[in-house]
Amino acid sequence: MYTASDLKKGLKVTIDNDPYIVTAFEFSKPGKGQALYRTKLKNMITGLTIDRTYREGDTFEPASLEERPMQYLYKEGDHYYFMDNQTYEQIIINEDALGEAKNYLIDNLNVKVLMFREKAIGVDLPNFVNLRVVKTEMWVKGDTSKADYKPATVETGYELRIPPFVQEGELITIDTRTGEYSTRVKG
Amino acid sequence: MARRKLALEQRARIIQKIRAFFSKEGYLEVETPFRIPAPAPESHINAVLSGQWYLHTSPELCMKRMLAAGYEKIFQICRCWREGERGSQHIPEFTLLEWYRAGSDYLSLMDECENLIQTLAADIGMGEKIIYQGHDIFLTSPWERMTVKEAFQRFTKISAKEALQQNLFDEVMVRDIEPGLGIKKPTFLYDYPSERRSLARLKKEDPAVAERFELYLGGLEIANAYSELIDAEEQRKVFESEMETRRLLGKEIYPMPEKFLTEMEEMPASAGIALGVDRLVMVLLDEKRIDEVVAFTPEEL
Numbered sequence: 146m147y148t149a150s151d152l153k154k155g156l157k158v159t160i161d162n163d164p165y166i167v168t169a170f171e172f173s174k175p176g177k178g179q180a181l182y183r184t185k186l187k188n189m190i191t192g193l194t195i196d197r198t199y200r201e202g203d204t205f206e207p208a209s210l211e212e213r214p215m216q217y218l219y220k221e222g223d224h225y226y227f228m229d230n231q232t233y234e235q236i237i238i239n240e241d242a243l244g245e246a247k248n249y250l251i252d253n254l255n256v257k258v259l260m261f262r263e264k265a266i267g268v269d270l271p272n273f274v275n276l277r278v279v280k281t282e283m284w285v286k287g288d289t290s291k292a293d294y295k296p297a298t299v300e301t302g303y304e305l306r307i308p309p310f311v312q313e314g315e316l317i318t319i320d321t322r323t324g325e326y327s328t329r330v331k332g
Numbered sequence: 333m334a335r336r337k338l339a340l341e342q343r344a345r346i347i348q349k350i351r352a353f354f355s356k357e358g359y360l361e362v363e364t365p366f367r368i369p370a371p372a373p374e375s376h377i378n379a380v381l382s383g384q385w386y387l388h389t390s391p392e393l394c395m396k397r398m399l400a401a402g403y404e405k406i407f408q409i410c411r412c413w414r415e416g417e418r419g420s421q422h423i424p425e426f427t428l429l430e431w432y433r434a435g436s437d438y439l440s441l442m443d444e445c446e447n448l449i450q451t452l453a454a455d456i457g458m459g460e461k462i463i464y465q466g467h468d469i470f471l472t473s474p475w476e477r478m479t480v481k482e483a484f485q486r487f488t489k490i491s492a493k494e495a496l497q498q499n500l501f502d503e504v505m506v507r508d509i510e511p512g513l514g515i516k517k518p519t520f521l522y523d524y525p526s527e528r529r530s531l532a533r534l535k536k537e538d539p540a541v542a543e544r545f546e547l548y549l550g551g552l553e554i555a556n557a558y559s560e561l562i563d564a565e566e567q568r569k570v571f572e573s574e575m576e577t578r579r580l581l582g583k584e585i586y587p588m589p590e591k592f593l594t595e596m597e598e599m600p601a602s603a604g605i606a607l608g609v610d611r612l613v614m615v616l617l618d619e620k621r622i623d624e625v626v627a628f629t630p631e632e633l
Contacts, residue, residue: 150416172419175510176546176556177530178502179376180416198503201376201416202581 147205149182155322157189157208157259160197164189164208164261189259189266192241211260212269217250225250227258227268238265248303249274249321270321275330276300277316284309294326333632339625342456343613347409349455350429350609353448354407359431362406364394370589374530375577378415379586380424386586387413390606391430392531393592396560399432400598407431409609420621421552424630427609436603437559438532438543442520445547445555445605446475449518453616464550464615467515476514479523480541483509492525501528514548521546529570532558547607549615557605564596 147158156167169185182199189208215227215236223240225247236258240247246256246268257269281297294306299317307326311317316330351361371379371386372393379386388394391408398406412428433441450471453462462469484492487509495501513519522545526534529542543559561567571588578585613625623629 172417172422173506174376174417174419174422175502175505176553177374177376177528178505181502181506183506198507 158205212257370587380413400595404434432604434600476519555607
């Protein structure tokens, strides 16, 4: 059982028997007032998003999902193919159901596929993945305006901002929970 | 942390300027203990345990005891702790500026607030206008003053009274009212329903409201102020009712701050205010997240 103070982006809960994932979360507390936990929740089956506000003391059941360790294989159009690490059975997940996770899928990545009533409805990623920068501007050595991050594209097509010293072709670690650059992978 | 260097340098400057302001205005800087045996009982503010005692959630009670003891103009800048408060505008260990003035009331505190923030903005080279999250906020006097009743009329379809009855007051405040406050000019939201009086005195002409205000800049709540309640009997009742709410919510019950209640008998008519220093720095530096104006967040420790 979760309480309102456990709420955070990515938490999966049961609402009206359906699994929902928290997609946005904001803690607010008007002067001397109650703590309010304002959330956007996405129904993991229908994909519809709802707004809900919770208060201190509210409780939730975790979403009843089965997690199966699988490996990402390849994609064809909107279909992403995964292979069960135990049974070698292959399954397909649609792009819509993957949501932001598609930004981090590189061949052979180990993920947890989330099953609800025997149907794959999404994946859980490792917190950090390494992806190669395929496009970014050159860094001019000695440039003193280096405080600002620059735009870059990684091998999955995902675009993010990275520090100026990272060059095209280098491997970087991305935090999949925030979608942000974490570190450069040396070597 | 490295990328916050500029913000932390500015923060230090702002705090120096706050001290300079109060010293020039004839206030005495005081330091009261962080660890206390009995925090002010408030329904929705939870103290962090420290041994058998608590870390203060604000220096309010101790500073009022100093007022009662004859210190007439005092200020303090200190760390405070509130359990479980974490979000883009909250951090469980934060910095408060509190100041108290004998013989004053909440209306004159509004003027003093204006003066303080105008001075700080000028001191750090901001001039008459600050830009916060895309809003041009003009600091020139007079600032906007809006009663809670007016705010509900202007921004919502229900009255403050109905919202309280339906337990929607906080929700409506956060969702419909706060984002519209302090947008073109800073806003003093004042005259709170008596149910939300906390440690404020009720208005003589209209006891349905308390002499309390909150200051908003760019939708962000910056400060909370009262014409202080100085009737110990009445204060005890308020504390008991807050304690009862805590009990109903299944929260920890704090010991009654008896020494404060006793010494309160000696407290002169006065006004007091707590201003969130981290939030003020956020507004002056146009930062959206409180994380950007502190050296460490709890997650980084």
